[in-house]
Amino acid sequence: MMVRRKWSLKGIALGAALIAAAVGILTFYVWYQTESVKLGIDVGKSDERIRELEEGIEMLKLRKAALLDPGRVERIARESLGLVDPKDDEIIYQKLDAPR
């Protein structure tokens, strides 16, 4: 004759608590892992952004250097702004310690 075992209320509660704890731990673990991966991706993106900005800085430095090309500056000064070299007697030299 088959006899079914009867679960006590205490046993069921304990089982439910264990399952809940296991699910909680698992959920925390999954959340932790997801957050870690997300942080890793964010760090990667930030590194990439830093690299891009550094490249941008380099490009701007280069652009500055090209814009300050002495030949270009002289051409603009003479042709666009109509500037001319001062004559020797149009330059006043002043000693640094002389009263101004």
Place this chain on the structure above:
Amino acid sequence: MRTFYENDIRKRALFLSFLLAGWAAVVALRLVQIQVFGHARAKAAVLDQTRDTIKVEPKRGNILDRNGEILACSLPAASVYIRPVDRETPAEERAKGRSLQDRLGLSEKEVAYILGRLKDGFSFTYVKKKISGEDAAGVMALKLPGVGLEPATRRHYPLGSLAAHVLGGVSLAENNRTGVEARYNDVLMGEEGEQVIYKVNGGRDYQTQVIKSPVPGKDLVLTLDATIQYYAEKELARAVAEHEAAWGTVIVMEPFSGEILALASLPSYDVNDYPGPKNAWMNRAVQLSYEPGSTFKIVTAAAARERNRVGFTDLFDCSAGSITIGGLTIRDHERVGVLSFPNVLIHSSNVGTVLFASLLSIDEFYDTIKAFRFGTKTGIDLPAEASGKVRPASEWNKKVSLPHIAIGYEVSVTPLQMLRAMNVFATGGLLVRPRVVRSDGGFAGDASGTAGGPVRVISEKTASELVGRVFEAVVEEGTAKLGRLDGFGIAGKTGTAQKYDPALNAYTRKYTASFVGFTPVERPRLAMIVVLDEPKEGYYGGQVCAPVFRDIARQVLRYLRVPPERPLPSRVLTAEMERGEMP
């Protein structure tokens, strides 16, 4: 007695145990099959998947001028590569090749080469090296399997041809370089990194992982000043064009430190298009030697004065206009009469120079030439420097060589050697080593090799006397009058050397004109040489080179804010009138 329930559990547990044991046995057997019997194949597969380790190019260091202006830098670029894809048909490979051809503008020959490599089973082939970021993005947008990008950098020179021969340049493949790019390659290049390429998606695609990050190269700070370099190149280009010269060169140096402020050589090239046209490759300032002619008289004068063989009041009869020694006739460019020792040099009389040089012995003269380090490289930190040529005294013709060398023939020098010799007078008798990289250039150690300070060649007295009584007067009243600069004294010497034609075994009617000097005379800030080869429309050094010196010096002295050392001439014209006379 066991209950039915206990028997049933027991049976089930037994069944489950057998099932698990069977599964474990199958797994174990499979592992043995794979790892023991299939070891060789598995190893080959792993190696095939990860065997390609490719180098990651480091970012090359920047090259800056003395004020921190960028002369050379590396921009991000990418090299496109292609790898075979498993189970891809030749038709698919060809289609891929066409897509890349359209996007990157490849030639038929290049496409055929790439397809040939794929067919032959090469695991890695460059499609195109160092393409722009835009092109790289375009290639990746095609999403072609097996096609990838390798990070790289591309050299860029924002000022184009400025200082081309000092910078040199780097070829696209970076296997060919010259100038400081070559000389300081170890400092600039950094250390290569490594990355491994993995096959993914069953060999349909690839992924890379950097296993060793590259170390970027160090920056290099040059002694050049971009603005002074510009002045030098501008005025040199003007002179070369005006006189239709074959080539020209200008070097501007700081007298006491030996730092080169500008070095220009024409013809030149845009460093971005390195190596440029073949006739522009040579840095004539340091790689070419020539017979200097009269500028070499500064050495003859130093030898005679240092040994007190000639006084400043000694007179030399140059009225014949020529002198013949050992069958060699040496002529003056004009009849100059009887001249004092200073006037011999001020008017650059060959006859007078031969006469006072004859007061020296061959050994004495040779010793002075060697003291000035002619025939020896200056040690400038640029590659392929020429040493010039000075034959040993034992090989000199006993009658002809001394007078001939005294006026600057039978010896060959580089423009830089000649400048260094004149600089001895600017520094009061000291020979300094020229250099193009600052010793505090931002890298460890003294890579420029400036070890060893200045060397005394002649006494301070000899130097100052020759400067004050001879070389300054060369510009004030002598052969370089066209080089006079208001407000500043210039000490210098002109040279106009006839060119020797080895084919004819004779001197021709072609000339190399030069002027070498320094300014201001009291506290020299610049030493400079200007050389023009085969100038037309006037060929004397004083005519064609001294004005270039003056024009560069005027701009550079203003730029350096050097005040005039003497009063500027008045611009107000005055005239006296006799009493009662009508204007």
